[in-house]
Amino acid sequence: MRWHKLGLVYAPTGDQPWARQYAHLPTPALTDSGSIRVYFASLDSEKFGRAGYIDVDAADPTRVVRVSSRPVFDLGEPGLFDDCGVNPSCLVRVGERLRLYYIGWQRCQRVPYMLFAGLAESADGEEFQRVSPSPVLDRTESEPFLRSATSVLPVATGYRAWYVSGVGWTTICGDVYPRYVVRTADSVDGIQWSTGGRICIDLDGDEFGIGRPWVVRDPDRYRMWYSIRSASRPYRIGYAESTEGLRWKRMDDRAGIDASADSWDSEMICYAAVVDVNGRRLMFYNGNRHGASGFGCAVLEQD
Numbered sequence: 390m391r392w393h394k395l396g397l398v399y400a401p402t403g404d405q406p407w408a409r410q411y412a413h414l415p416t417p418a419l420t421d422s423g424s425i426r427v428y429f430a431s432l433d434s435e436k437f438g439r440a441g442y443i444d445v446d447a448a449d450p451t452r453v454v455r456v457s458s459r460p461v462f463d464l465g466e467p468g469l470f471d472d473c474g475v476n477p478s479c480l481v482r483v484g485e486r487l488r489l490y491y492i493g494w495q496r497c498q499r500v501p502y503m504l505f506a507g508l509a510e511s512a513d514g515e516e517f518q519r520v521s522p523s524p525v526l527d528r529t530e531s532e533p534f535l536r537s538a539t540s541v542l543p544v545a546t547g548y549r550a551w552y553v554s555g556v557g558w559t560t561i562c563g564d565v566y567p568r569y570v571v572r573t574a575d576s577v578d579g580i581q582w583s584t585g586g587r588i589c590i591d592l593d594g595d596e597f598g599i600g601r602p603w604v605v606r607d608p609d610r611y612r613m614w615y616s617i618r619s620a621s622r623p624y625r626i627g628y629a630e631s632t633e634g635l636r637w638k639r640m641d642d643r644a645g646i647d648a649s650a651d652s653w654d655s656e657m658i659c660y661a662a663v664v665d666v667n668g669r670r671l672m673f674y675n676g677n678r679h680g681a682s683g684f685g686c687a688v689l690e691q692d
Contacts, residue, residue, distance in 0.1 A: 390628070390645035392672055392687040396451050397653050399443050400683025401431050407439045407460045408432075413680035414601065415673035416477040417664040418487070418514065423447050424454065425666060426514065427673055428461070428489070429684065430476040438474030439463055440491065440517075447666050450673075450686040462489065462509055462517040470495060470505050470524050478506065478539050479603070479662075481548070481579065487511045488579065490539045490550075493524060500558055500565055504537040508580065520580065526552060529584045534558070535567060540604045540613075542634075547577040549634060551589060551602040551613065559597055561620055568592065571602045571615060573635060589613070589637045590629060595620040599627070601660045604634070613637060614644070614672070616659040624659035626674065646672070646687055653682040660684075 398415075401408040408431035416428040428442045439460035446452040465471035471493025481488045493507040505524035509517035526536035534555030541550045554572040558565055571590040574582040590599045590613070598618035605612045611631040616624045628644040629637040648658045654676030661674045670689040676682045 390643045390689070391691040392646040393690045394646070394649070394654075394685065394687045397676075397683055397685045398427070398445060398451050398673070399429075399453055399456075400653075405431075405458070406433060408441060409434050411438075411680045412683045413438070413675065414476045414478065414492070414660050415662055415675065415684040416479060417662055417671070417673055418480045419664065419666065420444065420514070422667060425450060425664065425671075427684075428477040428480070429680075430474065432474075437464055438476055438494070440475050440477050440489075442514075445686075450671055461511070461515055462491070465493060465507075465519070465522065469493070469522055470503065470527075471507055473502070475507070475509075478537070478601075479541050481541050481543070483579065485512065487514050488541075489517050490525070490541055492537045500567070504535040504553070504555075504567075506537045506539045506552060525580055526550075526574070526582060531585050532572075535569065538601045540602045541579065542604060542606055544575075544634075546575065548575070548579040550574045550576070550582060551604050551634075553600055553602070554588075556592075561597070566597055566618075568597045569599060571599050571613075587635060589631075589635070590615060590627075590639065593639075600624070603662050605663050605665075606634070611637075612663075614661040614663060616661070617641065623657035624679070626658055626661050645689075645691075646674075648676075653677060654685060 413430040440462040441457040444455040476492040506526035508520040511517040538553040573586040596619040600616040627641040631637045656677040
């Protein structure tokens with residue numbers, strides 16, 4: 390597999406109060422054959438996160454044709470699981486409604502934050518409303534730390550999700566980080582999810598995080614891209630394949646994309662989201678400092 394980088398697509402100018410910095414977790418959705426809408430999260434001056442979007446030209450995804458002037462999804466009420474930030478994770482069309490699975494986060498005292506998956510819906514993609522003030526992936530006895538960053542696809546029995554599951558916390562160079570793997574869950578309606586699902590992508594070596602899974606179902610296999618966080622180097626993009634979406638084979642050497650030598654994505658590369666548009670497979674992804682430098686796009690040249 391080989392990806393050709395098209396370049397930086399978007400980074401906030403800082404002139405919007407809700408988007409002073411960061412364009413975090415690019416999440417593409419097809420609006421029509423001529424354009425792609427990419428949702429993302431930005432931070433305000435107090436580092437609270439809200440979701441907005443840009444529209445880009447499908448023929449040239451580096452050409453931005455529209456930027457949302459206001460957030461399409463705002464913070465939860467004080468005390469809720471998403472009162473500090475709402476980061477897009479994936480989008481699923483259900484009938485006439487667009488479902489947004491998102492990462493709700495809260496700042497904490499003994500650890501930096503908590504992450505749980507929420508669900509919002511919209512009729513037009515311009516404004517989203519919460520389905521529930523509670524997470525759709527909440528704590529369980531076997532997963533008490535965090536459950537979030539879902540990638541959801543429709544399957545014969547309803548829906549299947551691949552998501553980040555916390556297994557504990559660790560301290561590296563004096564800073565506290567979650568340790569997390571990728572698990573799977575199933576649902577009939579996309580709202581009530583199974584618990585205790587198998588681990589799909591586990592930690593290896595000095596890795597302490599497998600983040601933001603993104604799953605695509607091709608005719609002959611499932612493909613997953615994810616972000617590998619380790620003690621020895623910042624985020625890199627990994628890759629795995631599966632025949633049924635449950636048992637996965639890691640093939641990180643086939644990811645086909647890495648950090649640049651000297652650019653906006655020279656320090657790290659992470660949070661890939663893959664979409665097929667007009668016969669091309671595109672990847673939107675973050676670069677340095679988890680999206681502080683914005684997000685870019687690459688096109689698949691060789692499978």
